[in-house]
Amino acid sequence: MQRPVVKLGGERAERADAARNRQLLLNTVREMIAEAGVEQVTMDGLAERAGLGKGTVFRRFRSRAGIFHALLDDDERAFQERVLSGPPPLGPGAAPVARLVAYGRARIRFLLERHAVARAALDRNQPIPAGESTLSQIHLRVLLGQAGLDVPDVDSLAVQLTGALEGPILLYLSVPPRTDDARHIARLADSWQLLIERLCRPAAPERKGQAGQEG
Template identity: 60%
Template sequence: MEPLAWTVGQPREPRADAVRNRLHLLDTAREIIADVGADKLTMDGLAERAELGKGTVFRRFGSRAGIFQALLDDADRGFQESVLAGPPPLGPGATPLERLIAYGRSRFGFMLEHRDIARAALGGTQPLPMDGAVSMSRMHIRMLLGQIGIDGADLDLLAVQLSAALDGPLLLYLSSADLSDGVDRIVLRAGRGWQDLVQRVCRD
């Protein structure tokens, strides 16, 4: 009697219609946000405008916050490409400290540019930290900290603390009054604060 063979297949590719529906829903969500704002986007409204069943929306995203997380992940791909293969100091070619400073400055700018979507993605229906951008920040910061070399530091925990300073929490603490002077000014101030923090942490 031949022994049973356990065959692990490749993960199945999403069906073509599922991929089309997801892209259509994301495009429709962007249209709704552009027309009436992120706070007016609902699961029912998205399904109705996209002319798809509400069950399809739930299968694709799971929750209202899931829609915004998918939108944020989609926008984040370009940012990640700049980090991995773009010009220095954000991309490879600069010193680790220069890259760490540039990463924080650029990440603040990205998150504030997409602040309405990012805030809505923190809907309390998913565990924190979320996948995607947050874990990418943590891994990238951990790599740079290792290259810098900080004697006696718990680099894994330090990477968690620094990544937490970049994603999510800043958006929760910024009020409309904070943004009244303009997003560019907030990005500049946040970038200076990040540089000061990183230089103090990495000081010999």
């Protein structure tokens, strides 16, 4: 991913300060969540903990939900880097089917481990969004093509698999966090692996004359 070109002059220093403040605020939010949970994060508390003015925090995030939206965006970028250039099997270098399995398992864990943050990022006045699944859809489509499946419409299959991968996670956004999330992560990940391995399993050759032999 290319970074924006930094212009010369005073704007350069301003952008550098803004970038440092943004990283400071995100790091501070992570610390606050680790210590006391998502529920205890407030705009005022974040400003005080980070040692920045309240106006700086409000200009950066606009609302409490904006804090968590920015946090998710930052995590999403890091996840995408792992997919595009990280070690296999999630990153390049493994067989397509192995990467499909690894991507699904990693994506499920990524989404469910951020369940509370995702809920906090929602605007209470808006319905639960369908989520941005562009990364999953494109990545799955590429890997399905590399796997060479004998299917009539790989594009539609990629859409369906994206729904199977991302869809169940949305159900968790409408309910409070569970204490057994680790078990649900493992079950969903195992189900995804089963789905991919069966989908990509080579078709068994036809056993001609089998009926006659059995008779």
